[in-house]
Amino acid sequence: MLTWEQADNHQALWAKVAAAPEVLLMLDYDGTLAPFTAERDRAWPYDGVRESLRRLAACNGIVPVIVSGRQCHEIPPLLDLGIPLEVWGGHGAERQLPGAQSEKAALSGDLRQRLDDAFALACGQVCLRRIERKTFSVAVHVRGMDSGTASLVLDALRGQWTLLASDAALEILPFECGLELRVAGFSKARAVTQLLKDHPLAAAFYLGDDKTDEDAFRVLVPVLASGDRTGAAVLVTDRPAAVSAAQWHLVPPVQLLAFLSRLAACRC
Ligand SMILES: [Mg+2]
Structure with missing residues (x-):
């Protein structure tokens, strides 16, 4: 580079x-x-x-x-x-x-429901201000959290979201200071x-x-x-x-x- x-x-x-x-x-x-x-x-x-x-x-x-x-x-x-x-x-x-x-692109009812479920699971892990419910994804932000707590939260969330993302329609993607469950594509x-x-x-x-x-x-x-x-x-x-x-x-x-x-x- x-x-x-x-x-x-x-x-x-x-x-x-x-x-x-x-x-x-x-x-x-x-x-x-x-x-x-x-x-x-x-x-x-x-x-x-x-x-x-x-x-x-x-x-x-x-x-x-x-x-x-x-x-x-x-x-x-x-x-x-x-x-x-x-x-x-x-x-x-x-x-x-x-x-x-x-x-915005179109979103099926099934995927919308699964994102709603992902949002509910995220609410069990972090406070609402750390959750972003977007049209095609749910993102959880751990900015400002100590690193140990952030790791625990993200590991737990990844485990729960993995069940929702068991087919190719949704994917779990890490980003800087967070994790996102997003409609694939x-x-x-x-x-x-x-x-x-x-x-x-x-x-x-x-x-x-x-x-x-x-x-x-x-x-x-x-x-x-x-x-x-x-x-x-x-x-x-x-x-x-x-x-x-x-x-x-x-x-x-x-x-x-x-x-x-x-x-x-x-x-x-
Ligand atoms: Mg950036």
Whole structure:
């Protein structure tokens, strides 16, 4: 994986980004644009991120898109840019075009009931504020819990949810500080695949911090490797860069802001 210093010096890439008809800037939210907090509804962006994104959104041909595990409606109040952006929520299950209502995939009654059951089981393990009941999943967050308690909770929950996920229709997926039971077939790969189709000539960047972003990296990297377009799959984390499909590693917030600034400098 390239460090920011190496990526920043990649003159050939930045020249192609400057010359591309569009730049598709796909951004995870929690852990990428905003630091983790125990209170999910107060996960504000890092200082400087709002200003950088406003600047980029005003640049000719830059298309910022948020790709989050949250539901679409949660993002605008947290990001608070004051300008409409495209948002993909629920790990690719939900899409909200700028200024429009969100569109969700259909869900069968059986799966809805099983998610309700998963929610009830989660209520037996953690308090309500730690549970997210989304259209296509139930997520339990253990942010701020001591690690021993968090492990016990997640192990117990995994055991209970395994019975609900005994067929291929549901899958249990760990994420940073939590566990999710999700309808199979939805991942951030779905969002990235559609966005690349919608912007066929764009340079493409995807920035994410989490296991759920690896699905997005795995779609984007082969497209970039084929030479059809330029861009990068970017892991944003202050932990040592782990095994990842990403090509670059940025340490937030300083290197994240440096990346956004570099992108603005070559396009605005
Ligand atoms: Mg994240």
